[in-house]
Amino acid sequence: MSILENYYKKVIQYDLINKFFYTHLNEIPQLKKIILNFGCKHFEVRNIASALLSLELVTMKQGSLVKSKRSNILLKIRKGNPVGCVVVLKKNMMYTFLFKLLSDVFPSLKDFKGISVPKKLGVTSFSFTLKDLISFKELEKQFYLFINLPPLNVTLVTNTKTKEELLYLLRSFKLPLV
Template sequence: MNILENYYKKVIRFDLINKFSYNNLGSIPELKKIILNFGCKSFEIKNIAASLLALELITTKQGTVTKSKRANILLKVRKGYPVGCVVILTKTKMYQFFFKLSTEVFPTLKDFKGLNVSKKLNNKSFSFTLVDLINFKELEKQFYLFTHLPPLNLILVTNTKTRKELVYLLTSFKMPFI
């Protein structure tokens, strides 16, 4: 069991029960999954392969290539062309990645004051973008392969019902908010 998973089960769940009222234990909010997504602007196979390799190194889980669902004349994309890659983390891999993100990546980011909780915050998920990906130790060793990576989109999916519950859950996990 990971440190964050244990912390959630022993501390955060009881804090949520004391702060909000729940009828049953199944309705207590929890972190369901983390989705990591690269959207590549150039459709060259070497850029998509580099971003897929970067995702696999960061998460230790094999990613999948996403393909376009419809054609777009302005972007010069045909239907079925690869446009990015995605990895969905659940259970222990999710908590391991979240721990690595909060202890290794956020403290080493340049000019990082915290994540902005905007008005676009959804009740069930929180998303943000990381531009500088060299802060991951796995990518730092072979930085020459990953110099032109697109920004990494991260989506934290929960089962909260209100915005207050979502913000409270993420701040209890020590997410650095402004």
């Protein structure tokens, strides 16, 4: 059991029960999964391979390619061509990645003031983008391979029912929201 999972079970659940009203234990909000996504604008094997390798190094889980479902003339994408890669983290790996994000990556980012909360916030998920990926220690060692990485999209998926529950859950995990 990771540190954040233990913190969730011992502290956050009780805080949520005291703050909001629930009739069953199943209704208590929890973090379901984390989705990491790279979207590559131009189809080059080298860019997609470096994005897949960086996802695998950061998460310790093999990513999968995302292929385009339909062709787009403006973006010069044919149907079936790879356009990005994705990794879905659940359970223990999810909490391990979130702990790494909170303890290593966010403090090492330059001029980082926090993640801004959008005005149109979803009820069950929260997304943000990381542009400086060299702050991951795994990618820092092979810097020359990961120079031209696209921004990493991180989506935290929960089972909350209101925006207030979502923000309270994310803030209780000590996510730096502004």
